[in-house]
Amino acid sequence: MGRFDIKFNINPKLFNRDPQDSEYGHKLLKNSILLLDEIGFEGFTFKKLAIRIDSTESSVYRYFNNKHFLLLFLTCWYWEWVHYLIITYTRNIEDPVKRLKIAVHNIVNASNESPLTEYINENKLHEVVIKEGSKAYHVHDIDEENKEGLFKSYKELVSTVSSLISEVNPDFPYPHILASNMFEMANNQIFFAEHLPKLTDIKNRQKKYQDLEGAMWYMVQKILM
Amino acid sequence: MGRFDIKFNINPKLFNRDPQDSEYGHKLLKNSILLLDEIGFEGFTFKKLAIRIDSTESSVYRYFNNKHFLLLFLTCWYWEWVHYLIITYTRNIEDPVKRLKIAVHNIVNASNESPLTEYINENKLHEVVIKEGSKAYHVHDIDEENKEGLFKSYKELVSTVSSLISEVNPDFPYPHILASNMFEMANNQIFFAEHLPKLTDIKNRQKKYQDLEGAMWYMVQKILM
DNA sequence: CATAAATGATAGTAACACTATCTAATATGG
DNA sequence: CCATATTAGATAGTGTTACTATCATTTATG
Numbered sequence: 001m002g003r004f005d006i007k008f009n010i011n012p013k014l015f016n017r018d019p020q021d022s023e024y025g026h027k028l029l030k031n032s033i034l035l036l037d038e039i040g041f042e043g044f045t046f047k048k049l050a051i052r053i054d055s056t057e058s059s060v061y062r063y064f065n066n067k068h069f070l071l072l073f074l075t076c077w078y079w080e081w082v083h084y085l086i087i088t089y090t091r092n093i094e095d096p097v098k099r100l101k102i103a104v105h106n107i108v109n110a111s112n113e114s115p116l117t118e119y120i121n122e123n124k125l126h127e128v129v130i131k132e133g134s135k136a137y138h139v140h141d142i143d144e145e146n147k148e149g150l151f152k153s154y155k156e157l158v159s160t161v162s163s164l165i166s167e168v169n170p171d172f173p174y175p176h177i178l179a180s181n182m183f184e185m186a187n188n189q190i191f192f193a194e195h196l197p198k199l200t201d202i203k204n205r206q207k208k209y210q211d212l213e214g215a216m217w218y219m220v221q222k223i224l225m
Numbered sequence: 226m227g228r229f230d231i232k233f234n235i236n237p238k239l240f241n242r243d244p245q246d247s248e249y250g251h252k253l254l255k256n257s258i259l260l261l262d263e264i265g266f267e268g269f270t271f272k273k274l275a276i277r278i279d280s281t282e283s284s285v286y287r288y289f290n291n292k293h294f295l296l297l298f299l300t301c302w303y304w305e306w307v308h309y310l311i312i313t314y315t316r317n318i319e320d321p322v323k324r325l326k327i328a329v330h331n332i333v334n335a336s337n338e339s340p341l342t343e344y345i346n347e348n349k350l351h352e353v354v355i356k357e358g359s360k361a362y363h364v365h366d367i368d369e370e371n372k373e374g375l376f377k378s379y380k381e382l383v384s385t386v387s388s389l390i391s392e393v394n395p396d397f398p399y400p401h402i403l404a405s406n407m408f409e410m411a412n413n414q415i416f417f418a419e420h421l422p423k424l425t426d427i428k429n430r431q432k433k434y435q436d437l438e439g440a441m442w443y444m445v446q447k448i449l450m
Numbered sequence: 451c452a453t454a455a456a457t458g459a460t461a462g463t464a465a466c467a468c469t470a471t472c473t474a475a476t477a478t479g480g
Numbered sequence: 481c482c483a484t485a486t487t488a489g490a491t492a493g494t495g496t497t498a499c500t501a502t503c504a505t506t507t508a509t510g
Contacts, residue, residue, distance in 0.1 A: 017456090024457075040365030045497065059457055061499075134359050140265030142420045155423040173426065174440045180417060180424040181410050188409050189402055195367045198380040199405040201398065215399045223447045242487090249488075270466065284488055286468075 006116045008080040013148050014073045017063050026119035027053045028063055029077075032070055033124050041071060041132040068139065072150060075136040078129045079153040081122065082110050086160060096167035097225075103164050104220060108186045108213040130187045158183070169224040178223065186212065231341045233305040238373050239298045242288050251344035252278045253288055257295055258349050266296060266357040293364065297375060300361040303354045304378040306347065307335050311385060321392035322450075328389050329445060333411045333438040355412045383408070394449040403448065407441065414440075 007020045019025025031053050036044055044067055046060040064070040085106040090099040112122040137151060145151070161179035165172060172178070189212050193202040202211045232245045244250025256278050261269055269292055271285040289295040310331040315324040337347040362376060370376070386404035390397060397403070417424040418433045427436045 022456080043365060046499090047497080056458055056460090057499085058459085058501090062456080066498075131363060134363060137421070138356060138359060138416070140268060146421060151421060155421070158424050174443070176424060176426045177410075177414055177440055178444070181406070181413070184409060184413050185402075185406050188406070191363075192405060196362070196371060196376060196380070199383050199401060201401045215402055218399070219403070219448050223444050247487085271468090272466075281489055281491090282468085283470090283490080287488080291467075 006084070008077055008084075010073060010076045010080065011149055011152060014069050014076065014150060015064055016061075019063050019073070024055070024059070025063060026117075027055075028060065029074070030119045030121070033074065033121060033128055036071070036074075036128045036132060037124050041067070041135055068136075071132060072136045072145075074125060075129055075133050076150075076153040077120065078110070078125055078133070079157050081116065081125075082106060083153070083157045083160060084116075085110070086157075086164075090164070096164070100164045100168050100220065100224075101217060103161055104182065104217050105213060107161070107182055108190075108216060109209050111209075130191050133187060134184075154183075165224065172224055178220070182216065182220070186216065189215075231309070233302055233309075235298060235301045235305065236374055236377060239294050239301065239375060240289055241286075244288050244298070249280070249284070250288060252280075253285065254299070255344045255346070258299065258346060258353055261296070261299075261353045261357060262349050266292070266360055293361075296357060297361045297370075299350060300354055300358050301375075301378040302345065303335070303350055303358070304382050306341065306350075307331060308378070308382045308385060309341075310335070311382075311389075315389070321389070325389045325393050325445065325449075326442060328386055329407065329442050330438055332386070332407055333415075333441060334434050336434075355416050358412060359409075379408075390449065397449055403445070407445070411437065411441065 010018075010020075012018070017025070019029050028049070032044075032049060035049055035052055039048070046057050046064075046067065050057045050060050064073070086103050089102045089106060093099050093102065110122070110126045115122055137154075139145070158176060158179045161182065162175040165175040165178055189200050189202060190208060192199040193205060193208045193212070197203075201215065202208045204211060235243075235245075237243070242250070244254050253274070257269075257274060260274055260277055264273070271282050271289075271292065275282045275285050289298070311328050314327045314331060318324050318327065335347070335351045340347055362379075364370065383401060383404045386407065387400040390400040390403055414425050414427060414437050415433060418427040418430060418437070422428075426440065427433045429436060
């Protein structure tokens with residue numbers, strides 16, 4: 001493990017062995033992201049992943065019980081990471097409006113000026129979350145999994161953004177709706193810009209993140225100020 | 226087929242035989258919705274469906290090549306239906322604000338005062354779309370499927386709502402973003418209210434549709450007026 | 451150096467996602 | 481009413497997926 005790598009606290013019920021703690025785990029995470037990006041969640045299997053990292057199915061199963069938990073792990077990592085970015089970049093800012101603007105920026109871009117780890121490509125992970133992330137919680141067992149705390153990362157992230165919203169306008173009655181919608185909207189609209197452009201107004205695919213950030217900030221301002 | 230049943234034009238590339246045209250097809254659609262609602266898309270198989278309708282796997286395959294196309298068919302039916310509701314209920318209204326308000330109402334509620342068909346339970350279908358609908362277009366083959374026109378229903382629906390938005394405020398620069406986000410937001414927030422309440426402000430699960438409609442209209446007004 | 455922990459190798463099973471073929475029932479058109 | 485086409489049922493089979501189990505081997509640790 002690199003000397004300065006950050007390790008996020010992710011619910012241990014998601015894995016049998018923490019992939020953040022071993023070389024093998026790092027290889028597993030890194031190539032999961034790449035493979036998910038290449039062939040999608042439906043086509044993804046532990047067998048294919050094992051072959052890709054010159055390993056075996058049984059070894060992969062020692063880390064994760066199934067690909068759903070792996071996807072949820074990666075999604076949690078993403079949520080933790082965005083949360084970390086928002087906390088870090090708003091820490092020394094006083095003005096609530098500026099603080100919220102920084103949050104919007106990090107929600108949309110989730111870009112890594114300085115990557116946190118050697119083994120997670122944050123940009124590729126963001127693309128995976130855009131394409132597959134919603135499948136991590138649109139599952140039949142959601143209520144049981146929620147009881148086990150598997151979505152804590154997302155709930156805390158939404159809670160933080162919700163507070164930033166309320167700082168800007170304490171009278172706004174729907175801070176949680178706006179916060180969770182900002183995340184869903186950001187990922188959806190990037191997905192639409194790439195694949196279903198008729199569903200969005202983002203025309204310039206070169207600077208889609210910038211355009212989306214502009215659109216989101218425009219709406220947030222109208223709603224809150 | 227019931228005498229007054231409506232039949233929507235759904236892209237024939239989605240099926241081998243149009244299930245809207247036969248008794249068997251009706252049974253198939255009706256029970257697909259119920260079974261998807263009960264066990265979720267991941268657990269759903271053609272075998273289970275076949276057993277449920279006292280039929281065989283091979284007969285189901287004569288209608289749909291795989292469960293993805295079946296889900297997309299149902300989702301298209303839902304989009305066509307919401308589109309139909311919006312067109313119908315705004316037809317004789319002049320005031321653009323009232324027209325948009327009606328659209329918001331139908332997006333959120335998608336309720337059937339008078340069901341269109343005997344074989345599709347619109348309320349159950351709505352629940353399935355809330356839980357599973359996004360999986361219909363978060364697929365690896367989205368670009369090819371989009372080329373084949375498989376998402377036309379959604380694009381037209383968003384286009385219609387986008388126009389209603391522009392009628393209210395022709396200067397608003399993001400009518401498509403707002404329109405598509407209204408659909409995504411409506412279904413997501415209902416899902417959150419049911420399963421991840423920390424992500425929303427909708428507290429009263431008895432009147433969640435009402436509360437959500439209120440929240441959405443509040444934000445739409447702020448954004449446009 | 452001894453022991454534990456992690457990984458590899460291999461095998462096996464039930465379910466899933468189809469495809470093919472043949473038969474039986476049903477509808478339709480003349 | 482018969483001939484024919486259409487539709488559904490029945491059955492079989494195949495490769496893949498999603499695991500579980502066991503045992504051997506390698507690698508880390510005290």
